[in-house]
Amino acid sequence: MTHTYNITGMSCDGCRSKVEKTLNAIDGIQATITLDPPIATITMDKHIPTTQLQQALTAAGNYTIAMNNGVDSHGTTEKPIEKSCCSSNKQQEKSIVILPSNAQGKYYCPMHCEGEKVYDKPGSCPVCGMNLEKVPELSLAKTMYTCPMHPEVIKDGPGSCPICGMDLVPMEPTDSEENKVYNDLVRKMKIAVVCTVPIFIIAMSDMIPNNPLMKIMDTEKWNWVQLVLSLPVVFYACWMFFVRAWKSIITWNLNMFTLIGIGTGVAFLFSLVGLFFPAVFPDEFKTHNGVVSLYFEATTVILTLVLLGQLLEARAHSQTSGAIKELLKLAPTEAVLVRDGKDTVISIHDIKKGDLLRVKPGDKIPVDGKITDGESTIDESMITGEPIPVDKKIGDSISSGTINGNKSFVMIAEKVGSETLLSQIIQMVNTASRSKAPIQKLADKIAKYFVPIVVFVSVITFFVWSQFGPEPAMVYGFINAIAVLIIACPCALGLATPMSVMVGVGKGAQSGVLIKNAEALENMNKVNVLITDKTGTITEGKPSVEKVFSLQNDENELLQNIASLNQYSEHPLAQAVVNFAKAKNVSLIEVKDFEAISGKGVIGTVTNKKVALGNEKLMKQVNVRVSDELENKITAEQKLGKTVSYISVDGIAVGFVSITDAIKATSVEAIKELMRQGVEVIMLTGDNENTAKAVATQLNLSSFKASCLPEDKLKEIKRLQFEGKIVAMAGDGINDAPALAQADIGIAMGTGTDVAIESAKITLVKGDLQGIVKAKNLSHAVMRNIKQNLFFAFFYNVLGIPIAAGVLYPFFGVLLSPMIAALAMSFSSVSVIANALRLRGLKL
Structure with a gap:
């Protein structure tokens, strides 16, 4: 058998020769290494785990080896999918980046701006400014034990305290890295809201009849209050946005942070100058009290709304590795070793191949192996997704993570650590969850072109006014240039997407459709292929x-x-x-x-x-x-x-x-409706051919595959994606987790396993396929609403740009006053909110 692998760490032909020599020293291997591209082509007599190859390379130097994209987790070479010139324009390019095996616990950019590069510490990507994400740990951390009375006593196994004799207890896990990031944003959000709300009230008080605030202090003193309140928002809670804006400019990766950073930065600086040096401004930019209208409100509101979006995003990221955590929970932490007729409790990490292990009733199977003494019924639903326990006797194979019935038996360990089926599924889920680039936000796409255009218009405005404007020409030029930047940064931009998403997600929850993030809503609208499991998805999931x-x-x-x-x-x-x-x-x-x-x-x-x-x-x-x-x-x-x-x-x-396992009453109707909407429905199941064929016939499905292993479902989804299809996957078992993660949209039945739900982006609470129809209808409505909101967010401001630039001044003597700019921002925000709330009346 011949496989191909990616090699990292080679920098010259000497490295290539060293890696080739090291691999060829392993029994049963013939390896050929190329430097450009860094690929290893290995022919082996029998399959050798990647971990063994990595151990040899680690001993030789700082080299890493990983399966090539065309190879599955078991080392089986996949047939390459050829791209013809006829189909190339239909295919959706996907950025698939395989991080090195030694990247676990480190940090990477979710946009993969620098390929497989990882960082030792959390922070922001130096290219795009996105928060770095932690590469999940794919092995279960060894349980440490401590004494409840003497916490300084820490042991790597159960036993008694050497000081007081009390039984040692497992140490509690600490707060996860994802939660730390999320909690930090929550803290900043609280500070931003506490400071922004009073600023907003002060700035909008002129719209209140008989302005009550003016009875307490005059406008100038309230402006000083706004300055003090804005400082924590700008220099603490939202300072990271200015850092990201700066990085986006120097790397010329213009995005939403560029627009937010420039607009709010200029608005804040404008307000500072207006507060400290009001005399430099013409009368057109002053109120009837002679005070310059300031933009502390615009600055803080925009920043707080953007921070809200980042908070929602961080919450989604904190669930990214949830599927892997749920899988790791399946693996027991201890096992019972049988040696010399005695039973000894040992850590799961101390199990070696060939060890005899006793599995008691209700225990989880610790590793892969075979029964050597006794018999039992094993619940394999968490691996296969099939609800009926399987009878096992001497000589039958059993898998880690499955649950023993009510009998005891002895097994021999054959696969331990990363070689077990559970570990392979964990690896597949991890790889699939990082194998596709995040969706580019529509606002960023607009900002990519909008930002340089606005900056260009601002520069032209300054030049024209400074050369041809009335005296003081430079002041007019500077102020009008700033006005262009201010009007081009709408408050509603921060609301456009989050408002629609929040209302849409709430509407979905009322209908039993739980949506994890905005990306799921966007992709669901584009889905044209639905892959569905049978047991528990199309059927009831119980005999x-x-x-x-x-x-x-x-x-x-x-x-x-x-x-x-x-x-x-x-x-x-x-x-x-x-x-x-x-x-x-x-x-x-x-x-x-x-x-x-x-x-x-x-x-x-x-x-x-x-x-x-x-x-x-x-x-x-x-x-x-x-x-x-x-x-x-x-x-x-x-x-x-x-x-x-x-x-x-x-x-x-x-x-x-x-x-039989009955087909759900709503499955036929739901699949019929999906096919009417142009969605191709394909059933992939682990069941036998006869059962699969019978169900497919009842549902009028044109395509199905039986006896599918987890990697088979994964391959089928990859094949369809390479054909340019937007694939949704509906399933409920652990065997579906890798496919759910790889699919453009993973849809889990709420009646299924926790890991399937964690892997999916959409969960159907009732486990009803009719929920997929609802999700698709909701997605279409929300995406249309978001586009409308973006129009409202930009329309008033784009309309105001030429006015801010002063095109009406030569004809009508009109310049854009701060009140008009504030009104445009406020009106666009009101339009966005009102439009988003319309989703509450949507009928799914």
């Missing part, structure tokens, strides 16, 4: 009896016998039969000689009759011959993808139970 068939036409009596038999079994299929009987008001009777035969079924004596219920293997064990008539009916049920249990009474096969 139920569809029918009980009897050759002797005594279904109720037969149901009473098998339900009575199953009342002593803990198996989910048995519970489904019992629930079915209770729903039909069938009473349960006493059973004698009950016996559960693992992997086959149950037997017992009911009303002096020997009853057996189970699979074909059970029928053979109890020497029951199944007639051709019954076998044909059972085969027909199995072809429909149903789970069928044979029933025998006194050695004669008399019927069967057909168990």
Whole structure:
């Protein structure tokens, strides 16, 4: 088998030769290394984990190796997807950046401005000014123990305190890095609001009849109050915006921070000059009291609104690694080691390949391995997404993170650490969550062109007035140039997107659609392919009896016998039969000689009759011959993808139970509506071909794939994305988590697992596909509303730019007064708020 890998750290041909020699020294490997591009092509006799390759390179120098984009987490080479000239203009380019394996715990720019570069400390990107995000730790931190009475005692395992003898307890985790960033912004937001609200009231007091504030102090003294209140907002709470604006200018990556920084900075400086040196201003820029109109209100309101947007963004970022944290919670921290006939509790980190481990009832499986002694029923729903526990016996494989039933067994550890299935899923979720560039905000796109145009107009305004304006020409030129910048920085810009998003998200929550961030709203409107899981997404996610068939036409009596038999079994299929009987008001009777035969079924004596219920293997064990008539009916049920249990009474096969996972009543209607809107619906499921085909037929789906592993779903989504599709993924199991993270929009069922919900950007509380229709309709309405808001945010100000530049002065002697500028800003804000509130009346 041949795989390709990315190599980082090589700077010359000597490095290339060293890496090639190091890799070829590993048994069973033939490696060829190229420097440009830095790629390793490795042929191996059997799959060798990337971690082993990394260990060899670490010993050789500061080199890192990572799977190439065309290779999955198991080392299987994916078929490259060729881009033809016909399809190139349809494809959506995605920035896929694979961070080096040693980047865990460090910080990177979410825009990947400098590729895979990482930083040791948090802060802002030196290129775009975005907050650096922390690369999630992909391994469960080792649990440390301390004494509740003597906290200075810290041990790496459970035991007793050497001082007082008390049992050591696990140490509590500290506040996460994401929470620290969020809490810091919350603190700044509180300060900004406390200072900004009084400034706003003071500035707007002229609009109140018989201005009550003027009865306390005159305008000049209130201006000094505004200055004092604005200082904490400008120089503490929002100072980072000016830093980002400066960086955006010197790197010429113009964005929203550029506009905010220039506009608010000039407005603040204008206000300072107007407060300290009012005599330099012409009378046109003074009130009837002879006081210059100041812009402390505009400065602080804009900055506070932008800070609000950053706070909402930080909250979303704090949930970015939530899926990985939920996955890590699945892994137990301890295991029971069996050695020399004795059981010893050890840390999960101390498990070695070949160790024998005892798994007790209800415990989580610590690592991947096989059962060597005993048998049990394993709940694998957190890995497979399938709700029915699986019977396991000696020799069967089991996976870490799954949950043991009510029996104890001994297993041998085969895969530990990063080699386990759970660890591989964690890695896939992490890679997928960082493999696509964040959506460029529409405001930034406008600002990219708007900023240089406004600055150019401001410079031209100064030049024209200073050369051709009345005396004092330089003062007129300077003031009008500043007026252009001020009017070009609308207050409503900070409200345009957040207001629509907040109202839209609230409306969605009322309808059972929880949306994590604005990016999800924007992308949902563009979705043209929906990938959906079956179990728990299209279907109910729990087994139920569809029918009980009897050759002797005594279904109720037969149901009473098998339900009575199953009342002593803990198996989910048995519970489904019992629930079915209770729903039909069938009473349960006493059973004698009950016996559960693992992997086959149950037997017992009911009303002096020997009853057996189970699979074909059970029928053979109890020497029951199944007639051709019954076998044909059972085969027909199995072809429909149903789970069928044979029933025998006194050695004669008399019927069967057909168990199914019912399709949700709303699934057919929802999928039909999505297809009507032009969305292609594809079902990917881990179920067998027969079950998948039956469900697809009922839903009139044109495309489905069965027996899909997590990496298969991931590959399918990547393939569709390379074709230029905007893909949404709906799922509810841990097996869906990587696909949910990779998709443009991940949609989780609220009835599913925590990790699926954390990986997704949209959660349907009711677990109903009809929620996807609601989410798409909501997305369309919100995005249209945002565009309208941006129009309102810019319209009055763009209209005011030529007036601020003085184009009307030669004809009508009109200059843009501060009151008009303030009115334009206020009116644009009112328009934005009123328009956003219209979403509250939206019918989904």
